[in-house]
Amino acid sequence: MSQFQVVLRCFFISLSLLSWFPVALGAANSLIQIKDFGLNPTNVTFYLYVPSKLQAKPPILVNPHWCHGDASDCFKGTQLATLADTYGYLMIFPDSPNTADKCWDVSSNATLTHNGGGDSLGIVSMVKYTLAKYNADPTRVFSMGTSSGAMMTNVLLGSYPDIFAAGSAWAGVAFGCFAGNGYDVWSNACATGTINRTGSEWKAIVEAADPGYSGFRPKMQVFHGTADTTLNPQNLQEEIKEWTAVLELPSTPVKTLVDYYEKGWTTYIYGDSFQATSAAGVTHNIQTNETVVLDWFDLTCSGSKCYSRPS
Template sequence: MAISPLIAAFGLTGASATTASAASLTEVTNFGSNPGNLRMYVYKPDSAPARPAVLVAVHYCTGTGPTFYSNTEFARLADQYGFVVVYPDANVSGQCFDVSSPQALKHDGGSDPTSIAQMVRYTLQNMNADANRVYVTGASSGAMTTNVLLGDYPDLFKAGAAFMGVPFGCFATSDGSGWNTDCATGKITKTPQEWGDLVRGAYPGYTGPRPRMQLWHGTEDEALYYANFGEEIKQWTNVLGVSQTPVFTDSPQSGWTRTRYGSAGTQAPVEANSFQGVGHSLPASGMAARAIAFFGLDGSGGTTTGPIRAAGSGKCLDVPGSSQTNGTQTQIWDCNSGANQTWTRTSAKQLTVYGGAKCLDAAGTAAGAKVVLWDCNGGTNQQWNLNSNGTITGVQSGLCLDVTGASTASGATVGLWDCNGGSNQQWGLG
């Protein structure tokens, strides 16, 4: 099997998962029939609650479960948020996972995906884990496996995050080899319906909900070409029944374009992250935390924290001059990660800033009313709905959060206005 492109190109840049926790990585044997002959490693942090969530973290070619544990941030995040991490370990020459054989591309068909599903079932049964919070992520071969697992086991996984993968079924071969050059080099293209049918065909008769997908890829990927990123978007938007036109687009950092499909929030049905000039070298430091937030494993308990970006301008909802004076009207400004641009949506539908010290407040109920900073008081004028079409509407007024005059300039004020579908009324949190 030709695996050298992945071996040569992969450069893991995630921070070490080493922590002060007394918990350690443990190998589990006899977790099932294990048709893929994989090894299973589990990290259960000391902070795990009585019924923890489960994250499956799948390594790249030439990697192992223990190295993926040591060289990525998922275990550190597990210490912080209390979920269990399962690290499958490929047990063949080259340490790649099977995403090519007919057995791998079928629900309980055998091979590596079935072994990983058995690991999850073992964890649910023996660690009292929460079957409603099971997720999967992976890099390179692990990202391809993430795509396959979401297709094979929509009944088991709630969401996935694929760092540098290819669509489900793209790597399929019929000659017994594990490498598909046409797929790797981005030469396989299909319609969204064709890609979606491959996923649906993996589990005939399944009619339940489908897992959400978060995608990551660099434009200069020399191992699994960037064209695969677009094909993945086509596939998963079709599978999840949402438009290929993004609801929300922004640039969290220079060279990073993020698009969300079906919803503008942190946990959209599909999120795609593209990195200009980046090769086969993801996840970089900090990206694991973004995946954890996408899964909802970041301990928010229904809250989400981050900047609120205006779709029309790419700028952030901002408190001018970092003021904490009641009545200060909000504006849009170049995103800078400041405390005056870091908002939290609480379970009470508030949008708070400065660590909860102040709330986003509608100073009236009519179109044109200012949206200002005010002490949090629980009023309905401080409650906001984050809607699937990207709008933020006031609970009291029903009006949309609006950049005045559809301006895209820094300093443009923010108020309430009748909802009209404009990009100046579309926002993304996180």
């Protein structure tokens, strides 16, 4: 695929996503741009949403945007910022430095390596800044994204399992699927669903991101439409194989829920730390269900008994 075809494809993805997402009405405040926040080798731009009333030790939700979108589009794209005003969590809206197509770097060796650089390190620096500045809860840091943002969510959980407590990825691909030792590499093989690996092979790729790490692994939920022609639905199966292996869960679901979370969606439960949802007839423009995201991250909870990673 030529660079022109990649840009054109991402352009149409962007248009369709922007026409699908509702406008975030009612957010009490505007985004704040933070310019000096630590290591940022690729110059990712940092926008922060701070609700008027924060929890005493607020959680952090990172929300990377989709291709050809930006932080402002993502801020307006769901009701998550408005809900932050109700529940008192902080939101980080990173903005891709890639002017060609605004897709995230989910392919370079740097971004796929713990403390290796790339866009992922810049985003983690935003998290560390926010933790210190707002006395936020380091055990309750989450990432949620759609399309390229879902790919980055997979990358963040794979490269920085010491930072995140959970992820929610909507129409993305497995960690390492786009790997190409280059910045913003388009993998046609991954996009078309022809990269098929065993769970053990995927697990080895994730563990190679931080070979010395043996601690807690964040929980994950993944979603994919069966009519997605941009990122083939086979990518859901690859995410399932990857995260069940990494999290040491059964390779087959322990429970199957039909018409859940939406009518026509089937959700497969593999354990408390991983679930996968196949949305029948849904294209790449899968709509975020904010209630599902908040429930998975337990963001409506405050106090000492909320879901969190071990201290």
